[in-house]
Amino acid sequence: MTLRPVARAVALTAIVSLGSLSLSACGSGKSGGGDQANYVTGTDGIAAVAKGERKPVGPIKGETLQGKHFDVAGLRGKIVVINVWGSWCPPCRAEAPYLNKVAKEMKNEGVEFIGINTRDSDKGPAKAFEDDFNILYPSLYDPIGKILLPGFPKGTATPQGLPPTITLDRNGKIAARVFGAIDDNKLHDPLVSEN
Template identity: 60%
Template sequence: MSPALPRRRAFLLVTAVAAAGALTLTSCGSGGTSGGSGDTKFVTGTGGISTVAKSGRHAAPKLSGETVDGKQLDVADLKGKVVVLNVWGSWCAPCRAEAPYLSKVAKETRSKGVEFVGINTRDTDKGPAVAFEKQFEADYPSLYDPIGKLILRFPKGSLNPQAIPSTIVLDKDGKIAARALMALDDKKLHQMIDPLIAEK
């Protein structure tokens, strides 16, 4: 056997593993769970929602830029409110499944000091994203992040988005408090949001 063959097989294996890792964030599925270990301070409940005690939360990264409808938005300006960040793509079936619930709960909780912000990703053109927002009556803004730059700003070891869809909830201090790596219904959204509304 040629000595080049084992090297070629090893190279192909490494390439395949790297490609699988890169696909984790671009995949569109039911998501998964990620429990705390080592020095992480978050806990994943049986419903797939991870939470962090107030004392162990990390500040959210800077999330600003142009929205799908061409306006400017800086999430830091929403400090003092509970902020629900939803990572979505118009091409993603689970995103479409959860969209009506997101719109519903956004309307229900706005008067309680909750703001929803989408992060639209992997849509190389704004057209389908605009159509998605119109179809599902999403009356909250979405940052346009076609290549995932904003998503990659979340620090490793925090409750960072790892799938599409992902939903991350920031507390009133702008810190990462909860995360779900799956499509959500209204009940699960309230499970993530309501305790943070009640926090002093």
């Protein structure tokens, strides 16, 4: 599968030109098996999926850190950026201000951000993380991967490889993924293409 430059830009939407900071990811970064989401990883570390080969996510819903019910399916029609993080993860802490900044800037452009907090055994440290970085978007609380693992096709994300950032197109299908911390310049480029 070869991606044309335009198709690649479209596929990347919210993660266009994402690379990783020079930080290592928390955990192995391996997804625990074969990749079944048709990713094509560029030299920049971004794994994109051509529009015709994208797969939908499974149910990604549950309780947020603030105790409210949240269902990603309610965001259909918008570009959705999902960041999986842990309060104890240094790359997650490094990228948090950038994710928050771009979430704020792109809210009126039809781009929604959601976090999935994992491997924090209680909500206290995760809530403190959100307070420390003044996170503006909700995060589902998923300490053992009950939301994360069935929600994504095998090879997309696991609680052991943090932080992955996954972009869903307006139809709720996976358009792109990157493992490792990101910054606003690499996250912000053409966020709202033809997705």
